[in-house]
Amino acid sequence: MSVSFGPSNPLLGFVHRRRRGAELFLLVLALAVGVGAYAAVGVGVEDTVPADLFGYGGWLAGLIVAAHLVVRFVAPYADPVLLPVVAALNGLGLAVIHRLDLADDTHFASRQLIWMTVGVGLFIGTLLLLRDHRVLTRFTYTSGLAAIVLLLMPMMPIVGTSKRGAKIWIEVGGLSFQPGEVAKVMLVIAFAGYLVLHRDALALAGRRVLFVDLPRGRDLGPILGMWLVSLGILVFQRDLGSSLLFFGLFLVMLYVATERAGWLVVGSTLFVLGATAGYFAFGHVRERFEIWLHPFTYYKTGDASLPSSDQLVDARFGFGWGGLIGRGFGGGDPQLVPFAESDFILSSIGEELGLTGMVAVLLMYGLIVERALRAALISREGFGKLLAAGLGAVIALQVFVVAGGVTGLIPLTGLTTPFLSYGGSSLVANWVIAALLLRVSDLARRPIPDLSSDDEDADESATQVIKVAR
Structure with missing residues (x-):
């Protein structure tokens, strides 16, 4: 291909603005959401403004400002919307967890704020240490191996250790951690690096069936391997949510890399076969489906031998009571739903903020995914495209699985809601995802240098632009 470096080069016609001022304005609004919700919880539950409002607000503001300053100086062209949306979700999640703490006399919110501090610290460290995301291509197979070890x-x-029937936790020195949350980031890096190298072969068409070009049989190895890994997670760790997430992630990235609908057909077929085998072979999977299909049959039966749908049905009652605008903080009883601070935090939001609050939260997640896909579209190299698309797919799939399970659209799986739910490993991993997305968008939005002038670095710069354009 030929690339023009003069003023007529169309790649030089549009330059993204830095928009850090817009980001700062949106961060002020995000801080107002977090601190305002915290104050509203105190007024709604205890009829008084929380005594630690200024200390809490100062800590939250310090974290957000620190993150903004780092983005301003080391990723000046990064997307201006992503960080404010993440901060707003995290702040709202802290307020909802604090509301549940007041009802149950627990202290999850203070721990979550500490985990947020760790997450923002890793967010800052990622941006400072990783100045070019393409460096991660060197660790394609290392990341894949690390992900397998973590799983x-x-x-x-x-x-x-096993909690609530799923063996997905490790515990050292009294601290528990879910390594699968880190593994999902490692898998995105590994998948992106692998698919960049092999997408040409995987994109070759095989036999055509009903207007769909199926992949060649010799190329089915990767998707069959990922399918077996997902089944292994389902069988040995009894974790339906992670199994769906990892297989769905690989399928989405495979489709983005090859643009072949045949892979979606093959992946969907494997998913149906795996779900059917899981239903008939494993009792815990069959229980999830039975509760999903007949929730009121298993509601408060008093029989320990039967599966319980109390959590799911109580959440539905909460949604119904919340209605369109909700009961307001302190007006509902979200604490009646077991694990409302983690697996079912969306039911707490639906009960006290209503359908309006739920839609606002889902729209914010939609914005995160949209900005991730925007970064993928404008990225000028293949690895960045796949990395951003994969990270966006992680958020999209996780929110769909959680929201679908809580509302009864699909069987309940037990994943956490990104940035909202209580859980240190999930929160820290998602802040790292935000940092990686900002790094990809920063490089994608940076202007291409005008190489029309005769300077001694023109040849080197031209070589770099050609590599990026390819």
């Missing part, structure tokens, strides 16, 4: 750690006899 196997909960099954180790010493550190692995």
Whole structure:
């Protein structure tokens, strides 16, 4: 291909603005959401403004300002919307967890604020240390191996532990951690690096069936391997949510890399086969489906031998009571739903902020995914496209699985809601995802240098632009 470096080069016709001022304005609004919701919880539950409002607000503001300053100086062309939306979701989640703390006399919100501090610290560290996301291509297979090790750690006899029937936790020194949250980031890096190298071969068409070009049989190895890994997670760790997330992630990235609908057909077929086999072979999967299909049959039966749908039905009652605009903070009883601070935090929002609050939250997640896909579209190299698309797919799939399970659209799986739910490993991993998305968007939005002038660095710069354009 030929690339023009003169003033007529169309790549030089449009330059993204830095928009850090817009980001700062949106961050002020995000801070108002977090601190305002925290104050509203105190007024609604205790009829008084929380005594620690200024300390809490100052801590939250300090974290947000620190993140903004780092983005301003080391990623000046990064997307201006992503960080404010993430901060607003995290602040709202802290307020909802604090509301549940007041009802149950627990202290999850203070721990979550500490985890947010760790997450923002890793967010800053990622941006400072990773100045070019393309460096990650060197760690394609290392990331894949690390992801496999992380997924196997909960099954180790010493550190692995089981909670609520799923063996997805490790516990060391009284601290528990979910390594699958880190593994999903590693898998995105590994998938992106692998698909960049092999997408040409995987995009070759095989036999045509009903207007769809199916992939060649010799190319089915990767998707079959990921399918077996997902089934292994379902069988040995009893974690339906992570199994769906990892397989769906690979399928989405495979489709983005090859643009072949045949892979979606093959992946959907494998998913149906795996779900059917799981239903008939494993009791815990069958229980999830039975509760989903007949929730009121298993509601408060008093029989310990039967599965319980109390959590799901109570959440539906909360949604119904919340109605369009909700009961307001302190006006509902979200604490009646078990694990409302983690798996079912969306039901708490639906009960006290109503359908309006739920739609606003889902729109914010939609914005995160949209900005991730925008970064993928404007990225000038393949790895960045796949990395941004994969990270956006992680958020989209996780929110769909959680929201679908809580509302009864699909069987309940037990994943956490990104940035909202209580959980340190999930929060930290999602802040790292935000940092990676900002790094990709920063490089994608940076203007291409005008190489029409005769300077001694023109040849080197031209070589770099050609590599990026390819």
